[in-house]
Amino acid sequence: MPELPEVETVRRGLQPAMEGSKITRLELRRKDLRFPFQPDFAGRLQGRTVASLGRRAKYLLADLDSGDVLLMHLGMSGSFRVVSDAPDEENVMPGAFHHPRSDERAHDHVVFHMSSGPSVIYNDPRRFGFMKIFARSEIENEPFLKDIGPEPLGNAFDAAMLAGATAGKKTSLKAALLDQRVVAGLGNIYVCEALFRSHLSPRRLAATLATKKGEPTDHSKRLVTAIHEVLNQAIKAGGSSLRDHRQTDGELGYFQHSFQVYDREGEPCQTDGCSGIVKRFVQNGRSTFWCPKCQR
DNA sequence: AGTCGAGCCTGCTGGC
DNA sequence: TGCCAGCAGGCTCGAC
Numbered sequence: 001m002p003e004l005p006e007v008e009t010v011r012r013g014l015q016p017a018m019e020g021s022k023i024t025r026l027e028l029r030r031k032d033l034r035f036p037f038q039p040d041f042a043g044r045l046q047g048r049t050v051a052s053l054g055r056r057a058k059y060l061l062a063d064l065d066s067g068d069v070l071l072m073h074l075g076m077s078g079s080f081r082v083v084s085d086a087p088d089e090e091n092v093m094p095g096a097f098h099h100p101r102s103d104e105r106a107h108d109h110v111v112f113h114m115s116s117g118p119s120v121i122y123n124d125p126r127r128f129g130f131m132k133i134f135a136r137s138e139i140e141n142e143p144f145l146k147d148i149g150p151e152p153l154g155n156a157f158d159a160a161m162l163a164g165a166t167a168g169k170k171t172s173l174k175a176a177l178l179d180q181r182v183v184a185g186l187g188n189i190y191v192c193e194a195l196f197r198s199h200l201s202p203r204r205l206a207a208t209l210a211t212k213k214g215e216p217t218d219h220s221k222r223l224v225t226a227i228h229e230v231l232n233q234a235i236k237a238g239g240s241s242l243r244d245h246r247q248t249d250g251e252l253g254y255f256q257h258s259f260q261v262y263d264r265e266g267e268p269c270q271t272d273g274c275s276g277i278v279k280r281f282v283q284n285g286r287s288t289f290w291c292p293k294c295q296r
Numbered sequence: 297a298g299t300c301g302a303g304c305c306t307g308c309t310g311g312c
Numbered sequence: 313t314g315c316c317a318g319c320a321g322g323c324t325c326g327a328c
Contacts, residue, residue: 003321034304034323058322076322077306107306126305128322144323171299180323187321242321243308262321285301287319 002058002074004152004185005234006245006253010080011055013248014120017082018050018062021116029109034075034130044068044133045112057148057184069136071144075128077244082118125244149183152227157183159220163210173223175284176206183227189240189262190230192289196261197226199271201295202288233258261289269294 002010026042038044048064055061062070110122110131122129134142149165150156165182166173176182177191186194195202200219209220239245239253242263246252256263260270261278269276269291276293 006321073322075305076320125307126320128304128306130323169298175299178322189321240321245321284299286321 002076002078002239002245003187003190004058005190005231005237005255006239007055007058007060007074007185008235009239009247009253010074011053011060013082014060014080015053017114017116017118017120017248018053018112020049020051021114022047022049023112024115025113027111027113029111033109033124033127035132037131038133041131041133045070049115056145057151057180058187059144063136067136068133069139071132071134071142072122073129073131073144075124075126075130077126078122078124078129079244079246080248081121081123081246081250082248083121084118120248147181149179149181152183152185153231157224157227159209159216159224162224163216163220164214166206167210167214169206171206172202172283173200173204173206173209174202174288178284178286185231186227188286189259190227190234192262193230193260194223194226196290196295197230198222199294199296201292202283202290204296261291264289 023045024047026045028037028042031037044066045064048066048068051063051065053060053062058073060072062072064070104123107123107125108121109124109127112120114120122131132144140146150161162183166176169176173195174191177186177194178188192202198219200223209217209223211217234240234253234255237253237255237258238247238251240255240259241252242256264278265280267278269278271291271294274291274294276291278289279292280287280289282288
């Protein structure tokens with residue numbers, strides 16, 4: 001599930017419960033997620049106040065009053081939900097309709113009991129997600145963050161930057177956009193959608209975003225515009241819910257209804273005047289969806 | 297050095 | 313109905 005729009009949706013949902021609130025108790029229901037929890041993981045969190053909850057790429061970053069930062073990644077199937085208290089009860093926050101079944105609760109791995117009242121529960125069936133604490137002073141050296149490219153919705157990301165980052169790359173446009181060192185936070189869904197909206201082929205050589213002089217081409221400009229549009233629309237829709245993603249109140253995101261190519265193999269292309277059919281093929285081990293007729 | 301495939305783990309879907 | 317292969321939104325590592 002979680003690409004940038006889903007992680008940002010989760011961040012906004014967790015903010016009221018976590019920001020300015022103290023972690024009174026941390027329940028670890030297993031010793032690992034993708035990786036073993038660090039020694040004294042719970043001890044470094046309990047009694048600490050979350051000064052702010054931020055996001056970098058697909059990572060959530062909880063800034064603690066101890067000078068530590070808690071980094072959280074949702075992997076493929078991670079989700080958070082906020083419940084009013086006592087996670088063993090069915091008392092979900094008002095307005096939520098999602099009451100997890102007991103077999104879903106088997107994957108409730110971490111529970112943050114917050115001084116603000118509610119508990120924040122991390123659920124992750126596949127356990128590709130992980131959590132790690134590091135000192136804020138070490139953020140520049142944090143391996144998970146240090147090579148990540150610019151935020152696609154930030155000022156540093158524009159056509160010239162994208163052209164520079166892909167200059168000389170022998171790989172495809174699709175693979176380049178999935179590379180977090182080029183631009184942060186895009187995953188398979190939003191790369192497919194952005195390429196479609198910019199009418200660029202996923203097979204196109206990444207290096208063609210720049211001229212020989214290194215100037216950004218029109219393609220690079222179109223792509224940046226498309227990335228902005230698709231991410232902003234998806235955040236507005238609360239992300240995309242395919243299998244796992246839910247907002248923190250249990251609501252589904254609904255951007256999946258706005259997909260134009262992703263998971264639409266065999267359906268007609270939605271570009272005005274195009275009679276193409278959406279195709280799927282496997283590129284770098286991942287499904288790519290595109291319209292061969294209008295994406296060049 | 298840059299690029300690509302394998303693997304991590306569980307659950308769901310479609311075909312037989 | 314039941315079984316099993318194939319597939320899934322991310323990331324790192326090792327091999328070329």
